[in-house]
Amino acid sequence: MLLRNIVFIIFIPLLLAACGGSTADTSGSVSKLAQSQKCMDASCHGGSVSPGTGELIVKEWLASSHNTANAAGCADCHEPHPGHPSSCSKCHGGGSGVALQNPDASGKCGKCHGLAFPNDLMVRLAPQHFGNMTTSFSDSKYRASYVSSNYVGNCRKCHNPHNPTAAINVNRDWADSGHGNVTKARTNYDFKTRGTYEPAATTFQYYCVRCHTSTGYINFVTSGFKVQKPFAGPGYQVVQNYPQKVAPGAAQPADAPSPDKSKEVTGCDVCHDNGKGRAYSWVARTVAPAVIYYNFSSVNSSPTLKLNNKATTYPDVTASNICVPCHSGRGIGSMIYDAVAAGMDFSNTNTPGAHDRAAATLVFRTGGYEFTGRNYVPDYYLHRYIGVANEHGTGNSGPCVTCHMNNNATHTFLPVEEDSAGIISTITSKTCAHCHIGEHELSPAFLQSEKDGYAAALAMLNVLKTDPSLPASTLNPSRSKVRPLANKNSDYNAAFPGGGANTMGAFFNSSLLQNDPGAFAHNRIYTKRLIYDSIDWLNNGILDNDVESAINNATLAVNSGTGKVSLSNPIMGGYYIAAQLPGTAYADAFAKVKADAIKYLLGGPGGARP
Template structure:
């Protein structure tokens, strides 16, 4: 007799003498009706027959209590998956049609959803077990499938699936390691049962006030951990615990099902922690049911536990425009939480790392400081943490304003996300910031009226700015265009040049380059005209010419310069991580972006030393150590400071004038080369890693700038006997005897 290798391991039961064809079978005449029948779908390990999903549906679509489940199931991904997985794809059927009865459902779904090779479906008996002893009255082997059943397929998936389901790998392991799956998170007391076990989560999902919580939520029988079916409809996993909200007048989604499902326990993000405090039960030290926030929105519990509510970190107060207090959630987005979180694994380590960096406005560092300054597990601590924010370049301008469209590509996550999808077609006027409080777009139908209203909230470089999924997939482009302030393209780089690190190029490539400084008719400035932090511009200087390169001098990279090739696969560079990610986002650094570790400002370790040592690059006598890198940093800093001293005439320059002065910079005595030297100093002061990113380029630029200022001519030699640290950085010979005649690197 044929058997099916499916995943169910049912409880022991007496075997029927003959197979039953379906729920409609008559017990008294079963032997007559089934005599001589074969089992087309085989039997399970206990000998029970698989009857086929069509038989299940024949009965269950007619019952009021199960008809909705049937219709949901027939619309689900378990049935209508795709047209490229069919009943003929035998290597796929272990997960995509384990019973082999998908074809029996073909008459119940639209023909357009049936693959050419026949329908493959995850059917009723794949999860509930063989129904041969059921037919309406007998037991099902698995009446309520749990995590283990889902995990049979939603575990490690083949590499071939990853391009289609990048967030679908190792879901079972992620869940098992999460707080949702952890037994230590299972509580079944009054109030707690609403969110800390599966049964309570389903039963009390519509409890929305502290009064209801106190009066309705009681322990449930046989509590189990939060599981797949807590958040997903078991018959249609795309349907979540809570439905979306729509505007009654416009039909526009105001809160997605994902958002509503997650905040059902993690609570709303925009609750200001002020209002009426609710006392805990007599004698209790818990913090459940503590606060009714202003505006009618309530926190049901955990108001004293700032790390357990998202309002302390996912809320940017629109009334404090000069600081950012947190991330702004896109409530209406179908990916409102998944954009930044692996919702099956939970955990916030990456998010906290990000929020301590410049990309995250260093906001979380402010949160930790506020938490440390207050008594643990108090409402005062939560209030202090929510109010804690940081001022940064993300908040110093109202970037979502229509007046700042030119800057939105790098100063908002929305702008950059839209740009990287298609650099050539990017239109900043289409940037939509409707998730920011109070923001309103200008209506193109009334061009004569300015209706745009900006928000008091500001974005930072959110996860979804650079990442296309929470599995780490990066948004890339084959043609990232760098344009100057006049709109002229000065460089184009793609994945072939930088791999995945091309995502960094636009915003770290500069707003212009040295050639722009030579041609612009704009007034001179004592601040950088190239813009700040142009690390990619320095790294790819052979293409970008970021700094002011003096005429007649060569800036061609030396033959051994390979930093721009780090992390690229030789035959297919577009698949490599590229230099930025390889050095700044390795396993040791992650989203801290730290290429080195420091103590009191001194480099003590290189985070990804293996990158430096690989492929025979930095081996003796050119090995790179933390001490060597610190020497390079010290020399670079001293050299750029010497250049600054020449510019402000602390070390007398050849025209005896403070060039680094808003008035003097436009003096006729200051030549274009002098102005170029000033801009070089400003740019390199902003790009403090230039000594690593492109050392020889930085050395030549600083040397040439000083050479210009000391006597107005390029003679290729400097007397640096008074500056031994600078001389050593240029020469790297360990000898001071020739510091009076240092030659160009």
């Protein structure tokens, strides 16, 4: 891929003034190294130290591609005035020798890099850096960019200017990760407009900004998890979008467009800050233990039910505190019990949702809907303590960082490698072997079998969410046990009258887990119990441990809109059973899904709740 060939050449200013002359020699007769020699003299800046890295600036520049590729010397960036430095003024003062201390902030990176230079290496090989949407463009479905409005003149937020290639492998890994991806979810909305000025503890407005933008995240964590305001780049008017009151069944209006036509990724300065606003030191940002408010307001129901002002505080996991605020979701299962206490009408309501990648809620067992009378505390579970107080020699960076970044490609944030089909081929995290040794040693094959079983169990949960005997309906073509209503609410009491809370909980668990493809590893037994109990309830509205028979006797509901059946793989993608007319052609495929689910949840036929 093109990103694998990119050399990130961006530079940052500091006190390395160009002492050898007023401008760079562009004739090619004198090298950048020769032009910069006087700057590097001990009497000038030979001893200057980078405030970002603590290294000698001269040493960094000598190792950089700006030097080795004869690309940019001191004067090219710092643009000293004529006569800088005057040998007389060094002792007697006066003189006019001035050099830019911060060329980046002065826009000097743009002398060589950007859309104005089609042959620029970054434009040709990494166009993700730049966006070129015009202010008249109203469609919000455009990609994000690395150099969004708040990062123009802030290249040093990601790059050490004096040796911009020092972290090139990290840059490449990050660019390939979900954090650096400029498409997919990044394009769904202009997330910088989806914030709120209301208190985090009580708001029901959008607060997407806090996790879908770098600026929003930094505002959130540096304010004690209170500020979730919208923003725009310098010189642009801030636009706020928030849910509008609409007629029952009506759709929300389209978001108002921002004049700032750039979108942010999860940049380097989200996770790295040395306490002085410099990210290129690669010091981890200090973040307090996350305090998250899971707020919910029902819509199109009377009276409106509101849940807010109830904090969930996560444990202190040091460097992994950086990860928790955005991997703790937007809803947790206990909210359903709060809704019961507040008098929710489960026959006419919408529902709290966990959102995506809420792994922290599984690691720390805050996320799932736990059915009354069931035990969800595993007898032996240490994943939440990985990287805490050097548990099993795993250090002190918390579970997220210790598991996902203890490998040779830290900024892919993946503890395993997968082949093109999504099959786990290698365990890359070096952390697993601290505990999984001897008879408990992990292998890629074992992890893949767990992943396959997890996917199959969730697929069968999805099957049990339907009732093939329900009549055809334009509102409910999938024949869901939760009956959709014309006002866009749902009747959670439809299948099991009076059991709406448990039905909502089972559907909540399904959504929570399907949006965390690593849940089978994050908290293995907790995940299995959530799926087991959800299937148990949805089978007949009773918790009677009939999960094996529920799976074996399940049939696929015919979609009343298409007349076909199908079964998707909620974790690996694609289909176990592609859409087709009901019959026997898919019997073997369906039987295998059932067998895999039973093995995963019960250990095999005749097994018990995990």
